[in-house]
Amino acid sequence: MCGIAGLHLLDPALRERLGSMVTGMLRGVAERGPDSAGVAIHDTGGLRVRKEVGDPLAFADRIDLAGQAGSRALAHTRMATESAVTAAHCHPFVAGTAPAADASLARPGALPLGGTQLCLVHNGSFANHATIRRRLAAAGVMTETDNDSEVAACYLATRLGAGDDLATALRRLTATFDGFFTLAVTTADSFAVVRDPIGAKPAIIAETDQWVAVVSEYRALLGLPGLADARVYEPEPEEVYLWAS
Amino acid sequence: MPRYDAMGDDAFDASPAHHTFGPPVIAGIRERAELGRYPIRGWGARRAVPDFDDLLLLTASASRYPLEGYRERCDTRTVLGGRRAGRPVVLDIPITIAGMSFGSLSANAKEALGRAASLVGTSTTTGDGGMTPEERSASRTLVYQCLPSRYGFNPVDLRAADAVEIVLGQGAKPGGGGMLLGQKVGARVAGMRTLPEGVDQRSASRHPDWTGPDDLKIKIEEIREATDWQVPVYVKIGATRVDHDVRLAVAAGADVVVVDGMQGGTGATQDAFIEHTGIPTLAAVRLAADALADLDLTGDVGLIISGGIRTGADVAKALALGADAVSLGVAPLIALGCNAPTYRLPAAGEAHADVGAGSEVDVRAEYTALGTAPGHCTHCHTGRCPVGVTTQDDALAARLDPALGARRVANYLRALAMETTMLARACGKSDVHRLEPEDLVALTVEAAAMARVPLAGTDWIPGR
Amino acid sequence: MGELIMAVRGPDGTGPDGTGSPEGADDIEFDLAVMSTRHVNAALRALPDGARARVVNPAGRHNLAVGLSRAIRVRIAGPAGYYVGGLSAAADVDVDGPAGWGVGENLMSGTVRVRGAASQSAAASAHGGLVVVEGDASLRAGISLKGGRLAVAGDVGRYCAFLAQAGTILVGGDAGEALGDSLYEAVIYVAGRVRSLGTDARVEDLTEADVAAVRALAADAGFDHVDPQNVTRVASARSLYHFDTAQHAAY
Numbered sequence: 001m002c003g004i005a006g007l008h009l010l011d012p013a014l015r016e017r018l019g020s021m022v023t024g025m026l027r028g029v030a031e032r033g034p035d036s037a038g039v040a041i042h043d044t045g046g047l048r049v050r051k052e053v054g055d056p057l058a059f060a061d062r063i064d065l066a067g068q069a070g071s072r073a074l075a076h077t078r079m080a081t082e083s084a085v086t087a088a089h090c091h092p093f094v095a096g097t098a099p100a101a102d103a104s105l106a107r108p109g110a111l112p113l114g115g116t117q118l119c120l121v122h123n124g125s126f127a128n129h130a131t132i133r134r135r136l137a138a139a140g141v142m143t144e145t146d147n148d149s150e151v152a153a154c155y156l157a158t159r160l161g162a163g164d165d166l167a168t169a170l171r172r173l174t175a176t177f178d179g180f181f182t183l184a185v186t187t188a189d190s191f192a193v194v195r196d197p198i199g200a201k202p203a204i205i206a207e208t209d210q211w212v213a214v215v216s217e218y219r220a221l222l223g224l225p226g227l228a229d230a231r232v233y234e235p236e237p238e239e240v241y242l243w244a245s
Numbered sequence: 246m247p248r249y250d251a252m253g254d255d256a257f258d259a260s261p262a263h264h265t266f267g268p269p270v271i272a273g274i275r276e277r278a279e280l281g282r283y284p285i286r287g288w289g290a291r292r293a294v295p296d297f298d299d300l301l302l303l304t305a306s307a308s309r310y311p312l313e314g315y316r317e318r319c320d321t322r323t324v325l326g327g328r329r330a331g332r333p334v335v336l337d338i339p340i341t342i343a344g345m346s347f348g349s350l351s352a353n354a355k356e357a358l359g360r361a362a363s364l365v366g367t368s369t370t371t372g373d374g375g376m377t378p379e380e381r382s383a384s385r386t387l388v389y390q391c392l393p394s395r396y397g398f399n400p401v402d403l404r405a406a407d408a409v410e411i412v413l414g415q416g417a418k419p420g421g422g423g424m425l426l427g428q429k430v431g432a433r434v435a436g437m438r439t440l441p442e443g444v445d446q447r448s449a450s451r452h453p454d455w456t457g458p459d460d461l462k463i464k465i466e467e468i469r470e471a472t473d474w475q476v477p478v479y480v481k482i483g484a485t486r487v488d489h490d491v492r493l494a495v496a497a498g499a500d501v502v503v504v505d506g507m508q509g510g511t512g513a514t515q516d517a518f519i520e521h522t523g524i525p526t527l528a529a530v531r532l533a534a535d536a537l538a539d540l541d542l543t544g545d546v547g548l549i550i551s552g553g554i555r556t557g558a559d560v561a562k563a564l565a566l567g568a569d570a571v572s573l574g575v576a577p578l579i580a581l582g583c584n585a586p587t588y589r590l591p592a593a594g595e596a597h598a599d600v601g602a603g604s605e606v607d608v609r610a611e612y613t614a615l616g617t618a619p620g621h622c623t624h625c626h627t628g629r630c631p632v633g634v635t636t637q638d639d640a641l642a643a644r645l646d647p648a649l650g651a652r653r654v655a656n657y658l659r660a661l662a663m664e665t666t667m668l669a670r671a672c673g674k675s676d677v678h679r680l681e682p683e684d685l686v687a688l689t690v691e692a693a694a695m696a697r698v699p700l701a702g703t704d705w706i707p708g709r
Numbered sequence: 710m711g712e713l714i715m716a717v718r719g720p721d722g723t724g725p726d727g728t729g730s731p732e733g734a735d736d737i738e739f740d741l742a743v744m745s746t747r748h749v750n751a752a753l754r755a756l757p758d759g760a761r762a763r764v765v766n767p768a769g770r771h772n773l774a775v776g777l778s779r780a781i782r783v784r785i786a787g788p789a790g791y792y793v794g795g796l797s798a799a800a801d802v803d804v805d806g807p808a809g810w811g812v813g814e815n816l817m818s819g820t821v822r823v824r825g826a827a828s829q830s831a832a833a834s835a836h837g838g839l840v841v842v843e844g845d846a847s848l849r850a851g852i853s854l855k856g857g858r859l860a861v862a863g864d865v866g867r868y869c870a871f872l873a874q875a876g877t878i879l880v881g882g883d884a885g886e887a888l889g890d891s892l893y894e895a896v897i898y899v900a901g902r903v904r905s906l907g908t909d910a911r912v913e914d915l916t917e918a919d920v921a922a923v924r925a926l927a928a929d930a931g932f933d934h935v936d937p938q939n940v941t942r943v944a945s946a947r948s949l950y951h952f953d954t955a956q957h958a959a960y
Binding site for chain 3: 399401438441449454463464466470472473
């Protein structure tokens with residue numbers, strides 16, 4: 001159980017401000033997840049992920065989140081439900097293979113040229129992740145922790161590896177996973193949001209020409225530039241919302 | 246091994262009942278075949294599960310000295326919710342009365358329980374359906390439940406309460422909602438619940454305005470705001486994933502966690518829920534106490550245990566395993582007269598019946614008409630309670646005199662408290678809250694594993 | 710309460726006792742940038758009948774104007790979080806912005822108005838009073854409603870009026886899936902489209918009494934885009950009121 005915040009920039013001019021925007025968003029969801037926090041930032045140089053146990057705001061200061069540039073980010077504050085409070089159990093969870101450093105060296109047909117790497121944050125709790133974890137393990141995909149959300153990340157990466165696009169993989173996830181979830185997912189080029197059929201956990205999307213954001217609570221949007229003119233709405237249950245750059 | 250093929254018809258009477266398809270199973274299949282739905286009944290799990298009878302207290306002898314039974318002090322005072330609330334709940338004894346609804350119980354029964362709790366200085370609890378004025382005025386300390394249905398829940402009664410208990414689930418049906426069959430949804434009950442009279446009421450199993458501990462935290466803050474941060478907020482869970490759930494209740498801001506084991510009763514629930522969900526109270530108490538200890542909140546966050554508590558020995562053992570208090574539902578109903586073959590008609594001209602006075606009216610035929618008998622009845626759901634406890638029928642309800650009922654329940658609770666202090670004194674404790682797990686041993690390997698105390702005569706705790 | 714007194718001020722700095730000023734000018738102001746939610750709520754509860762208050766810098770905080778019981782007017786100058794105006798009676802609470810989950814939950818009387826969108830479970834379990842949402846309301850609006858009225862100018866999401874027991878819901882726009890699932894005696898009027906009905910909900914003919922009820926509710930809500938003659942009435946088919954083996958899938 002947690003707070004989530006995701007930001008996807010459409011206007012590259014905001015790159016340098018990504019970290020400060022996400023810091024404000026993290027502050028807005030900090031009370032929802034006092035145990036630990038994590039962020040993932042996609043930048044031209046690749047993916048940076050930091051996770052730590054403890055107060056989310058102190059964490060943001062420590063890693064100088066406000067000073068970081070990038071094109072898209074996920075942030076998460078955690079109130080652990082069933083698995084331990086450790087850095088490894090923090091979100092975002094990263095799964096899949098990174099894009100090949102030199103795309104020309106990637107083995108054609110083996111994996112998407114962009115890789116299957118994705119980041120995932122989750123608010124809610126799954127009810128049948130143990131079975132899916134076992135199925136993944138039987139197929140050779142091992143999770144690193146006993147966290148339920150990590151299973152979803154591994155599941156999605158496996159589906160991307162099998163040729164699904166992200167929207168298809170997310171639709172398959174909603175049909176496969178039981179339980180309550182608002183998920184935000186990023187890849188090297190996309191940003192997506194999906195909720196369980198009941199819509200048990202909160203989610204608010206705000207969109208402008210410059211950025212797209214998803215947050216658990218409205219107050220996490222308050223510092224974003226141009227919010228007054230943003231289209232603000234709550235995602236429909238089961239529907240996949242996806243933006244690609 | 247009996248050889249059925251070689252036996253005549255007469256031999257079947259002497260043959261052992263079939264285990265897989267024994268008489269109760271056959272009856273259950275027939276009932277489902279006739280109703281086309283699940284069997285519903287009252288009370289908690291019938292089946293035998295490891296319980297407090299499987300533990301023994303190591304009272305004092307040479308290495309430790311007992312306190313004198315009737316002379317030396319043994320405190321029973323219990324404070325709940327002192328961490329955040331302006332007015333913590335202060336009880337004279339660590340034995341409370343659990344939430345049971347007006348609807349499930351008659352107004353007389355609710356009033357009697359409230360009076361009894363007040364007589365012995367403890368708390369009673371509302372239920373699904375709200376607070377009745379009789380119950381409020383009869384109860385010195387009244388805990389007000391906030392349930393998924395929110396039937397009868399309102400800010401006026403909220404502010405009149407001495408504590409608020411947010412119910413996530415109960416031991417008889419963790420994960421399930423309340424149920425009250427149409428025959429008990431009379432005019433007053435229906436009015437309090439804003440329901441049409443006579444509906445088979447099936448309540449929600451999730452709260453309408455929050456899901457999960459992160460949002461529960463905000464809900465608890467709302468309740469605190471509406472009560473000016475004065476009264477403790479309890480969170481009640483049905484015992485399943487107790488370690489996680491206790492931690493999350495604490496993370497959400499609970500002052501007191503109430504953990505109801507699978508033997509906990511109900512007024513009406515699907516039999517499948519009652520017998521096949523949750524964990525025994527014995528296992529739950531240790532898990533809950535350990536979770537609080539791990540959070541370093543023992544004593545700061547109160548722990549109330551319920552589900553099948555019957556005797557002072559049960560109370561003493563629950564406290565030794567880490568409970569701050571226990572809560573009783575079925576047992577006080579039995580003290581009121583539940584399952585008795587008779588009810589008592591007060592003597593003529595007697596304003597308030599004395600426990601021993603009046604005349605007994607035999608109602609065994611009414612139990613028979615319900616298809617049961619005194620000592621076996623769990624037909625609370627029918628509303629035809631022959632002794633007036635779990636009914637909304639005016640004539641039946643009148644069989645329970647609130648004053649007499651209150652005295653009987655108060656006597657019972659006093660006896661429990663005396664048994665508890667007697668055992669605590671024998672363990673050398675001047676306060677019942679100083680009982681500890683090391684005062685216990687287990688009779689069975691199962692109980693030893695669940696309670697994490699050694700098997701009697703050994704130093705072996707399974708799994709340690 | 711020293712902190713509280715210092716933070717309470719009239720707009721002209723004269724204190725909270727000014728009278729006879731034009732609309733809004735005599736509001737007592739509470740600033741959440743310097744006061745805690747707890748202090749603001751305690752101060753609001755201490756106001757006498759007829760008082761007017763303005764709460765500034767709410768910044769989406771939860772549990773604002775909760776547990777009010779006097780006939781006061783509270784204007785929240787910005788977005789509010791969960792349960793704004795919840796567990797209240799007699800007061801009029803106005804939110805200048807969107808509101809979070811459970812706006813006006815368990816309302817007994819009075820009004821809670823949201824000049825924006827409302828998140829999930831608007832007016833949940835409200836026993837009385839009126840909750841007005843000038844924008845859209847998301848999932849489970851009017852869940853387990855117990856006699857209150859809910860008016861939503863825009864659309865409502867899925868599961869609107871789930872288990873609603875009594876009261877009236879007016880939807881000025883469209884209603885999402887499973888409208889009125891497991892409905893008891895509450896009645897829903899939808900001006901726009903109904904995507905789908907929930908179990909045991911059905912469309913019923915509009916009577917003169919319905920038209921009058923819709924007209925009154927639209928007027929109280931200040932909606933001028935709803936034609937009372939042209940709404941869909943949804944109410945309970947009452948087929949789940951009693952156990953029925955043919956309905957087993959609905960249990």
